[in-house]
Amino acid sequence: MNSRFLLISIVSTLLIFLPITAIHAASGGPHQIDIFGGKQGKVPFLHAKHQENLKDCTICHSVFPQETDAIRKLKAEGTIKPKKVMNLQCIKCHKQDKRAGKPHGPVTCATCHFK
Numbered sequence: 381m382n383s384r385f386l387l388i389s390i391v392s393t394l395l396i397f398l399p400i401t402a403i404h405a406a407s408g409g410p411h412q413i414d415i416f417g418g419k420q421g422k423v424p425f426l427h428a429k430h431q432e433n434l435k436d437c438t439i440c441h442s443v444f445p446q447e448t449d450a451i452r453k454l455k456a457e458g459t460i461k462p463k464k465v466m467n468l469q470c471i472k473c474h475k476q477d478k479r480a481g482k483p484h485g486p487v488t489c490a491t492c493h494f495k
């Protein structure tokens with residue numbers, strides 16, 4: 381094979397795959413996740429932004445593991461109650477920040493859930 385062609389192939393492969401790996405490695409998990417929200421509709425969630433703001437993974441992951449669809453699985457096997465993560469993590473924190481007059485996440489149904 382022509383060495384120039386080989387070099388171009390390697391460089392373009394790196395250009396395509398490096399940013400993807402970098403985003404994943406830097407944030408520890410996906411940047412954005414559509415959390416399963418049952419009948420109410422999915423909950424689009426900026427994972428990376430929360431990681432940056434909160435620093436501590438255990439704020440959320442002490443209740444569910446760092447795995448795809450972890451919350452839905454735990455609810456299905458009865459380990460955690462439906463809406464527990466929503467009420468005791470998401471909404472609780474957003475309301476506390478709102479009361480404190482700080483930047484906060486959504487606190488109403490239709491600003492979190494989308495069909």
Ligand code: HEC
Binds near residue numbers: 413414415427448449
């Ligand atoms: C504000 C809450 C919150 C914080 C803080 C948080 N995560 Fe997550 N993480 C989630 C949610 C919600 C999911 C999705 C769970 C689901 O789909 O059931 C998730 C999923 C994940 C996944 C699996 C993603 C997938 O689908 O493959 C990984 C890996 C992960 N988190 C790593 C981390 C790491 C590392 C940190 C700390 C740097 C962190 N998370 C901090 C809420 C959080």
Ligand code: HEC
Binds near residue numbers: 461
């Ligand atoms: C801050 C975002 C947020 C807000 C605000 C919110 N939800 Fe949720 N909701 C979630 C998340 C995340 C889940 C999935 C995790 C869980 O079940 O705890 C969920 C799950 C649910 C489920 C599915 C439970 C199941 O598994 O069967 C229902 C129903 C629901 N929400 C209704 C509501 C209603 C009604 C409101 C308004 C009063 C509301 N939610 C407000 C984030 C939110």
Ligand code: HEC
Binds near residue numbers: 439
């Ligand atoms: C310990 C605090 C804390 C917890 C727990 C938390 N959030 Fe947030 N969230 C924030 C803060 C702070 C902001 C506002 C960030 C900003 O505007 O800079 C935010 C913003 C948001 C937003 C709007 C912008 C964005 O980042 O997408 C959504 C949607 C959201 N949160 C969903 C959730 C869901 C769903 C959960 C539960 C799985 C959750 N949050 C758990 C603190 C929290």
